[in-house]
Amino acid sequence: MPPAVVTLNVTEDQHCLLIQSPSSGLSLQGNLKVPGDKSISHRALMLGAIAQGETQIQGLLLGEDPRSTASCFRAMGAEISQLNTELVTVRGIGLGQLQEPLDVLNAGNSGTTLRLMLGILASHPGRFFTVTGDSSLRSRPMSRVVKPLQQMGANIWGRKDSALAPLAIQGQQLKPIHYHSPIASAQVKSCILLAGLMVQGETTVTEPALSRDHSERMLQAFGAKLNINQETNSVTVTGLAQLQGQTVIVPGDISSAAFWLVAGAIVRGSELLIENVGVNPTRTGVLEALELMGADIRLENERLVAGEPVADLRVRYGPLKGCEIAGDLIPRLIDEIPILAAAAVFAEGTTVIRDAAELRVKESDRIAVMATQLNRMGARVTELPDGLEITGGTPLVGTDVNSHTDHRIAMSLAVAALNATGTTTIHGAEAAAISYPDFTTTLQQLCG
Numbered sequence: 001m002p003p004a005v006v007t008l009n010v011t012e013d014q015h016c017l018l019i020q021s022p023s024s025g026l027s028l029q030g031n032l033k034v035p036g037d038k039s040i041s042h043r044a045l046m047l048g049a050i051a052q053g054e055t056q057i058q059g060l061l062l063g064e065d066p067r068s069t070a071s072c073f074r075a076m077g078a079e080i081s082q083l084n085t086e087l088v089t090v091r092g093i094g095l096g097q098l099q100e101p102l103d104v105l106n107a108g109n110s111g112t113t114l115r116l117m118l119g120i121l122a123s124h125p126g127r128f129f130t131v132t133g134d135s136s137l138r139s140r141p142m143s144r145v146v147k148p149l150q151q152m153g154a155n156i157w158g159r160k161d162s163a164l165a166p167l168a169i170q171g172q173q174l175k176p177i178h179y180h181s182p183i184a185s186a187q188v189k190s191c192i193l194l195a196g197l198m199v200q201g202e203t204t205v206t207e208p209a210l211s212r213d214h215s216e217r218m219l220q221a222f223g224a225k226l227n228i229n230q231e232t233n234s235v236t237v238t239g240l241a242q243l244q245g246q247t248v249i250v251p252g253d254i255s256s257a258a259f260w261l262v263a264g265a266i267v268r269g270s271e272l273l274i275e276n277v278g279v280n281p282t283r284t285g286v287l288e289a290l291e292l293m294g295a296d297i298r299l300e301n302e303r304l305v306a307g308e309p310v311a312d313l314r315v316r317y318g319p320l321k322g323c324e325i326a327g328d329l330i331p332r333l334i335d336e337i338p339i340l341a342a343a344a345v346f347a348e349g350t351t352v353i354r355d356a357a358e359l360r361v362k363e364s365d366r367i368a369v370m371a372t373q374l375n376r377m378g379a380r381v382t383e384l385p386d387g388l389e390i391t392g393g394t395p396l397v398g399t400d401v402n403s404h405t406d407h408r409i410a411m412s413l414a415v416a417a418l419n420a421t422g423t424t425t426i427h428g429a430e431a432a433a434i435s436y437p438d439f440t441t442t443l444q445q446l447c448g
């Protein structure tokens, strides 16, 4: 089997990933593990910091995003041991006890860090905080969390009517609300629930469709008083219950596994087993979408680990067909749309992705960037206001493409390049370190 050549060129300010696939004979084989779930890693650090006692975290993601969360909470007095995948200990300082930081809190590229943290900060009476992020995060909408927090009585200031970071927050005693979120967003839901921990009475969030529920699961495990109404997609937190440190075992991130699921499905002759992947039903939309496309994916060894469902995922190569991805499925696969778009390029027929306008305000405008970059490689992708239309079956030709500093775009283009002729050069490939620091190494190993 001729191997694909995968090289990483590091120049002064940019990493380029060069992928040169053989014209035939490459197949991906073997067992692999993906790094810890990003959403669960953030929440374990945050809840650990505001709980009483010690929290132990096994399998933490060592990506740039959780590092941002750890550094923000360290700056407010939480003792967090050196980050590693084996065991991280967090000595929490108790509800409402965060110290006023001496400097600006920097969330880097991480929307989850900034938006969830805002709920915690706004409800700390008598403390003043300033928060910011990198250039991508400073252009992303914060009003979706600032508005409901203001309804609770929060004092927050920033550019564009407090819609953009940097933001300044004067912590307040907040009041409970029932917030009907116009978007299905776990960041919005979690921000309000975290603020509600510090509010006397009942704070409720209702969302139009169910978004990931890691906050609800972990808050309950830490001892928060939560009431979940599955029929109305509502969650109520009753405030002022103290949280107790816990042991959190972080499963592998299905959003990272998705790259190998698609790689295994599109590279002829492949068979991969991805071990220890979180399969929380609010995250498994990608499995349903790939099933609609006819992919051969099986769940093995299904189990429950520390309150989260986990399985090993086996994928085998097979022909894919176009499908429609829309509606309530979207929040359950929102981060996997770039890699699903890459899969659709190799599927027979047309794939239509709709109801995904949220993609325009992620780490990049993922609708515009995926359409432009895949089309540069010869694909037939049309932008829709709220999604993409992809006509599969056109062979891809390697060329220069750009991640636009977006981790999921960098990795999706790398997977697409495995099935392209010639050499694909991915500029800005270092962005993968946000959620998957070892992505290139694993790709090199798989390509043998």
Ligand code: S3P
Pocket: 038, 039, 040, 112, 184, 185, 186, 187, 188, 190, 211, 212, 334, 335, 358
């Ligand atoms: C996340 C929620 C999602 C997702 C993001 C992580 C979380 O964002 O895209 O990568 O951990 O809560 P939205 O809440 O904006 O949909």
